[in-house]
Amino acid sequence: MDAERERLRQAAAPDAPWRLWGPYLSERQWGTVREDYSGDGDAWSSFPHDHARSRAYRWGEDGLGGISDAEQRLCLSVALWNGRDPILKERPFGLTNGEGNHGEDVKEYYFYLDNTPTHSYMRFLYKYPQAPFPYNDLVSTNRARGRQEFEYELLDTGVFEGGRYFDVFVEYAKAAPEDVLVEVTVANRGPDEAVLHVLPTLWFRNTWSWGGDPPRPLLRADGRGHVAAEHPELGGYHLYVDDGDVPLLFTENETHNERVFGTPSASPYVKDGIGRHVVDGDAAAVNPAGTGTKAAAHHVLTVPGGGAATVRVRLAGARLDAPFGAGFDGTLRERRGEADAFYAPLVPAGATADEALVLRQALAGLLWSKQYYHFDVETWLAEHGSDPWTPSGLRDHGWFDMTAGDVIVMPDKWEYPWFAAWDLAFHAVALAAVDMDLAKHQVEVLLGDRYLHANGQIPAYEWNFGDVNPPVHAWAARFVHTLDRRLTGNDDLDFLERVFQKLLLNFTWWVNRKDPDGRNVFQGGFLGLDNIGVFDRSAPLPTGGSLDQADGTAWMAFYAQTMLQIAAVLSDRDPGYEDLAVRFAQHFLRISASIDRVGDVKDEMWDEEDGFFYDVLRLPDGSATRLKVRSLVGLLPLCASTVFLPHPDPGEARLLDRVRDFATRHPTVTRGMSAAGREGAGGRRLLSLLDEHKLRRVLAIMLDEEEFLSPHGIRSLSRRHAGRPYEFRTDGQVHRVAYLPAESDSGMFGGNSNWRGPVWFPMNALIVRALLNLHAFYGDGFTVECPTGSGHRMTLYEVSREITSRLVGVFLRGPDGRRPVYGGQRTFQEDPHWRDLLSFHEYFHGDDGAGIGAAHQTGWTALVATFMILHSDLTAADFQAGGGAEGPATS
Template sequence: MAKPVQTFSRSQALQGAERQRLEEDALRKQHWKRWGPYLSERAWGTVREDYSPYGTAWESFPHDHARSRAYRWNEDGLAGISDRHQYICFAIALWNGRDPILKERVFGVTGNEGNHGEDVKEYYFYLDSTPTHSYMKYLYKYPQAEFPYAKLAEENRRRGRRDGEYELIDTGVFDEDRYFDVVVEYAKTTPEELLIRIHITNRGPERAELTLLPTLWFRNTWSWGLDARRPRMREGPAAKDLSIVELGHEYYGKRFLWCEGKPPLLFTENETNSRRLYGDQDGSKYVKDSFHEYIIYRKADAVNPEKIGSKAAAQYELTLAPGESEIVRLCLTNESAPRRFNKKYIDGLFAQRLQEADEFYEDLAPAHLSEDAKLVQRQAFAGLLWSKQFYHYDLKRWLVGDPGMPDPPQERLHGRNSDWTHLYNADVISMPDKWEYPWYAAWDLAFHCIPLALVDSTFAKEQLVLMLREWYMHPNGQIPAYEWAFGDVNPPVHAWAAWRVYKIEKRLRGKGDRVFLARIFQKLLLNFTWWINRKDADGRNIFQGGFLGFDNIGLF
């Protein structure tokens, strides 16, 4: 007897390795999304870090403070990752031998400096990511000449609105291709172990030197007078051809960073340099910017000789001929004993995760797409997935201040967002942009969830529900807009987005999540009631008032 022809639904065909990881994470069997690109590109100049009396956020915490001042709410870094609670962070720092500061974060002009508002002035690219971040790839282009921080700010301040913007490439620092390509890749072996591969290439015509500092640190949770527990990092046990950072945290227990090639390890504290910023001579000696002092100004006593702290880095000194590349390999793990940590294993695992990513995105692409079009689609998804960020904001605490800090100005109690004291955010959220807009915008988020549903419908649904939880949505039913003014009114697109996400998931899986629809419908009724009571004064329609951020106008 002939065997019946076996048929497969689209949902069955998509059960590759990455789909399996998504399923395991959704069912809480394996926490594949515990680690991801949740580090911001910019935490300075945000509303959360602004403790001024009248809401001058850009001036209250400028870029010049970022290297020296501990962040209160969340961290930033270059090509960085963190756990979903952002207790532990990893990113890279670079020095070309000419800059006055380490390159720890990308630079841009503020809203008051740019002739068209805030604007990032560097070149970095989110090249690839799977939805569980089992594989990620990031490219940064670092000039070999001194970075023109002052020139970029001054020229953009000088120009008017009708003038073009002055960009980094206009300064000439990339002439003759005198820059480094810095590619950072991450691959997960398990939900708790990440391999890290940093590939640096000299694109210039002459030999060039570069200091690379893969850096690990704890978000500062102890300086504010709320929790005195201080997690620690120290030099780990000796191992052949490896330097090891051992870290202990109340939440995660022991973790280890294995560093290939036995580089020197540097240790300091993720604490404010009050000597530099405020002239406090009694301030801590080992501070957030100690690595700047040690690397650039050769101050040997800037780092802790006991090799202990809340911030650590491995120091790699590279010299590259024209066109030459070098690869540095590391591993962040919960395993105490180094195993399989060798070039063959690491590169093989990266190849495997990349192949699984290829298979995942090949299944998503419509059959008629060209290879170029498929790449555009994949890059677009990479941009979305890399734009996840841990966002932290306890508004009542922000207004009244921390017990371990000076009292904030009283004017704030009646200023920005003062009627949103119920709001408490500490979640991974899709950002409009992790440098220019490193805060969630509710109606932008609704649009993000449409394409996100194609690659991770669970995350898309969670994001839509999150905005309606009682610690986000106002008791009157309003959805928070964005941190600059939570009370601003945006277009009512949340219900539309929820319906589209439902339909997309139903098409992909063959079954829709009606529990999700029922759950979100209840809260959307509250939001609809707020609209008709507050934004339809004449009883004619719900479209009255409102704000659109892309050109700062009221549409309705």
């Protein structure tokens, strides 16, 4: 066992807290709902970036490539100043929702280069211009642009011309669980000597200013190059600075009230004191007594053109006699080597160096995306003058009993520094390859009693906990359990049972709340797909009436399938689960019959003429019409395809007999399912919403390069809508959906998300899973044209490989030396200091694969690593032998 895997084993024990310290700082705490104390819910304006350097946060902290303990009590990060900026660079800058022409967006370049699961080794890169940072230019230029124009990026401002910038590498290495070595290497990429101020900064999250008179922590100078930290819960820590002659600057993590609110401050030493001292030369802004709750070691580096300089500090939970020297350098080298050894087995045999680079940076970025998320909603409401029992218009009022305080993997720690329920399920799937314990925790965290609503609803995201994300937690739990068993032999039924019990509540919530007419047809609303539909599906319809959602209904079919799978597994240990397995089989069969009633019924979702599924708009007068938008909404029924292996266990045979009996007594539930009641390849059984006829019709559309199949995966909207937009007219208004391969031209959901053309990795993952299940059932005798019209026939397994190859190709350097993810950005394509730095974007251009949306959203796009790891381990022979069909890919 390599050293990092041994640390993971030890991390499960309380006496080896390898997880205590990690990258748990947000990159943006300002502009969040948690910090919004406005009267109108405008979080961006309530706490803007201009306040962030001067105003103490209530619920969390942010920093640049920083770390904290697992409850974010003590934080360590790096602040920078190039001698020309108006402020100290302590956190990434970006545009608010109203400032960007495509919604909020970070306007910095930083990269997560490496990370191990216990954070024994981490490496981060920030690119800092030597010219003044163009804050005003970025805001004014983007604000002036329309939605039809590209975003104005930092490279567009010209501040990186001539290589006049610093590459600031920050490396962390743990000598022990509570002994963290930090090395900051500053590389001057320009031709001329340049000065950079580097300030490793240590501070306590402000927990003492919000009432209750809690004990106050303390930082104090304790000799040359030494800051002692004392915290009533965390205990004592020591920050050592290699250069003992650098000044130690102290202030308080308190709001500068005079600057922010025009009222007296609690102390002359406030949060922005260090910045005012360094940037403005205000000597009185820092405490000469050498005490406070925020401290920094002020290094001034003169770096020659093309040269580099280094700063070293060490944070330890005990006093050290010799914190630097050969031991420091040796530990860094050792941890780098151990990180290499940890990732080596994950790289598929025969993979190129470029493929290995993509896999490692994807997983490293996912591990960097952890954040301590703290939010006590009842306290927040009280501080707004509300209480749980008095109706109010405050956001998330109905979630007063939610109390968050966990390390959670975020979609993006700047643009989305808060969890999103369905994102988190996909994060768990990707994490399972590197950190099984963390993957399980991420599946379970939102199902715990501090998060899950009493009615069974899973909180969606902090802007609206009551919104509805797709129900993918059951699938994620099943995937993680299966991969754990396959990789380690650990059949963790306790985990599966804990999750299943909570999901029973959630499934019941879905059935009771989102099937209002009791027709087994679901109206989920938003469902995470933002602007994919004709209307805002979270708002009342302009026509009145209701919307039968093909995706909502398919999600529930998929949910029923995975709950059936889990119940069947648990019934091997406890026969009592057999009844629940039968119940979920019945749920699926009812939904299957409802989504496509026998015959050409005008108000059903399946359109026989088109060979596709559509949402159905039900009008107040009782009439109905299909909304003929060819989108992922109509591909979701394909994803509800799950294969079951033959099982010699008597309980399994009894379960199958009970399901057959239900189908025999109610033949209408299986009339549209050609696979119902018959065995497929290897004696397998299939539950699917599509019979073979419908499957071929849908696949012909999905695999058409003029429709869904792009060079880089499956698009979210058919390309046919480029020339033929869908229009729906009502009350003199035209509601229009057109193919938009890049950014959205709609302000719906803030305007910074687009499901009208780009490629999204999570939905592609579910499509690939479905294809593997369908191949496991139909076998090699079932082939389709891929691409449609090409004359080239493939098995569904080969189709799945083709799609994943296109997805992975988004990040790989092609024969022309260019990576599709970076589109036409020449610097990223050609400059040796940029070309191997990857950003795992939120979604990707539907035609050329360029990265769109949140630039640092490793999040669910880390699934690229899952595609590479799992598909390299699967062959057609696996499926023929039965092995692959029960592997994680088909789970």
